[in-house]
Amino acid sequence: MPVPEVADSFTGQINQITLGAAKAEGGSRTKTVTVGGAKNVVYGGSFDDAGEKPVIAMDVLDSKPHDWPGALAEQYKNVFDSPGDWAKKCVQEFGAELICLKFDGIHPDRQNRDAAHAVKVTEQVLRAVGVPLVLWGCGNDEKDNAVMPKVSGAAKGEKCLLGTIKQDNYKSLTAIALADGHFLIAEAPLDINIAKQINILASDMGFPLGRIVMFQATGALGYGVEYAYSIQERQRLAALTGDKMMAMPVICDVGYESWRAKEAKLADAPGWGPAENRGPMWEAATAVCLLQAGVDIIRMRHPKAVETVRKFISEIWS
Amino acid sequence: MILIAERINGMFKDVKQAIQEKNRKVIQDLANKQTDAGASYLDVNVGTAAADQEGTMQWLVETIQSAKGGCSTPLSLDSQKPNVIAAGLKVINAENGVLLNSTPLNKKTDEEILDKYIEMANQAGPKACIIALTMDKNGVPQDTDTRVAIAADIVTKAMEKGFDAQRLFIDPIVLPLKVPNAQVQPGNILAAMDQIRFLSDPPPHITVGLSNISQGAAERSLINRVFLAMAMSHGLDSAIADVLDEDLMNVVAASDMLMNKQIYSDSFLKVYKTVNK
Structure with a gap:
């Protein structure tokens, strides 16, 4: 008896986008990154339907973080005070395809740094690396509205990914991203x-x-990854069945969320194995899980986790 | 929901006059307006406006396709006469699809009419679809079972010809409500739809000429949209309808949402027209 053909085919496709502008396009990037384009679910359909490989954006913070667990801080302690060097390290040593410059330091509850600082850091990182940038605010609407337009202007024409816009705070960043030629991250709270x-x-x-x-607020392994997974999957299915309002590529924040998990950050837990392995494993497991639901850009932090995930990506997208 | 916009039909006064006066603007405005309103197809019916039906069909097709901005909405060539459809197909750009609207299973005068439509659709390209009426040489059936039996014959015949069921739109024929003893018909049609959607996997599309139901009745728009919502819950996924009726379009958007065919958003009414295409 012949085996029936049961492969699903879809009418829709994830939008394909290219981040970063080379000199010819008015930017200064030496590399551009293309994501999206999938015409089927991950592992579904033929290889031609798979679209572009997902990419890893490694986090660089504008200001030295004070709350990073030892196993993670160890990797970057020499470059914490220089975002440019930090970015260079991620690209040259760990092969980051994108740098996500995260402006935690401008948050009023943290260092409360000003726009001039944020612009300076942006320029430093743009000079230090040739990969496209993700420019991500601190999450405080008022501060982001004051600072991020300046950051956007400092990277004008570089085709960065700028964020985030939210349902109740989207006008300033949308207008400035439109004017400066950037891409936008649209954030929803797992909804x-x-x-x-x-x-x-x-x-x-x-x-x-x-x-x-x-961007759906990501949940880490043990902390809601199943919610994030099911939402990402439903978004992807809606896009593939033709919903143009859902056909955007997806970014998720695995690094930050994974390292919030106590299983990842707790140094003194002898029964759980060595801390230097636990965190990277937590981060990699979260990333690999979400990749299968259909995500295109993953924000990550630990080089070991990045290596594991990159290997996974190259195995299933080849 | 696949919406076939009904306004370019020679039975409407303005279209009839436009055909007689060869007034391209009236037709092109209707094409653009219906496209903007969310039409998936534009129905094209020469009606009784001209003696030369073939020539008129060609004039309408060419007029619509040369509308400002190049109207690329696929057309639904609406005629019971294969020669009129064939004339339209000669001048059409069927790249985005075309709907051949419509044929019964068979006719007393033409046993092979369905075959002819399938043949024409195949020649028009892989995106060409057919509306087939649950009607045969004995006329329009009044009951559920005969409708389903004819639909089954249509699906079987299409399969024999290697014509994909997804290119087939079955129309179980909506009759005007305001006719003696016709009030059982809406129920019969819904019951027929319940069965037609299981005739093949994947199933054929199911469509109706929606406005027929309220022919001659009061509160036409209300009747149309309530029946549309009811029929959608019984498997209707297409309709020949007045897409310029905004209340009707809102019912389509809300029904799609309630059946989980569209993801809800607060702006769902506004966005439906763009998402539907």
Whole structure:
């Protein structure tokens, strides 16, 4: 008896985007990164349907972090005070395809740094590395609205990924990203309906849907990864069945979320094995899980986890 | 929901006059307006406006395709006469698809009419689809079972010809409500849809000429949209309808949402027209 053909085929496709502008396009990047384009679920359909390989964006903070667990801080302690060197290390030593410059230091509850600082750091990192940048605010709406437009301007024409816009705070960043030629990260709090709504809101302001990347607040292994997984999967299925308001590539924040888990950060837990392995394992496991739901850009932190995940990506996307 | 916009039809006064006066603007405006309103197809029916139906069909197709900005919405060539459809196909750009609307299973005067439509669709390209009516040489059936039996014959015939069921739109024929003893018909049609959607896997599309149900009745728009919501819950995934009726379009958007075919967002009404294409 012949085996019936049961492969699903879809009518939709994830938008394909290219981050970073080379000199010819008015930027200064020596590399660009293309993601998206999938026409089927991960592992589904033929290889031609798989789209571009997911990429890893390694986190660089604008200011020295004071709360990073030892096993993670150990990797970057020599470059904590120089975001440019930090970014260079991630690209040259760990092969980061993108640098995610995260402006934690501007948050009023942390160092409360000003726009001039943020612009200086942006320029440093742009000079230090040739890969495209993700420019990510601190999460405080008021401060982000004051600082991120300046950051955007400092990287004008570089085709960065700028974020995040939210349902109740999207106008400033959307307008500036449109003017400066950047891509936008649209953030939703693990809520598929809000994810769609924010895309519509940005689109209503004239921002092209093809320049949006979706972000659902990520949950780490043991801390809600199953919610994140099911939402990512549903978003992907909606996109593949033709919902153009959901056809954006997806970014997730695995590094930050994984290292919040006590299993990853607790140094003194003899029964759990050595801390220098636990954290990277937690981060890698979270990333590998979400990759299978369909994500395109993963923010990560520990080089060992990055190595594991990159190996996984090259195995399933080849 | 696959919406076939009904307004370019020679039975409407403005279209009839436009055909007679060869007024391209009236037709092109309707094409653009219906496209903007969310039409998946634009129905094209020459009606009774001209003696030369073939020539008129060609004039309509060419007029729509040359509308400002190049209207690329696929067309639904609406005629019971294969020669009129064939005339339209000669001048059409079927790259984005075309719907041949419509054929019964068979006719007293033409046993092979369904075969002819399948043949024409195959020649028009891989995206060409057919609307087939659950009607045969004995006329329009009044009951559920005959509708389903004819639909089954249509699906079987298509399969024999290697014509994909997903290129087939079955129309179980909606009759005007306001006719003596016709009030059982809506129920019969819904019951027929329940069975038609299991005739093949994947199933054929199911479509109706929606506005027929309220022909001659009061509160037409209300009747149309309530029946549409009911039918969608019984498997209707297409309709020949007035896409310029905003209340009707809102019912389509809300029904899609309630059946989990679209992901909810607060702006779902606004966004439906763009997402639907």
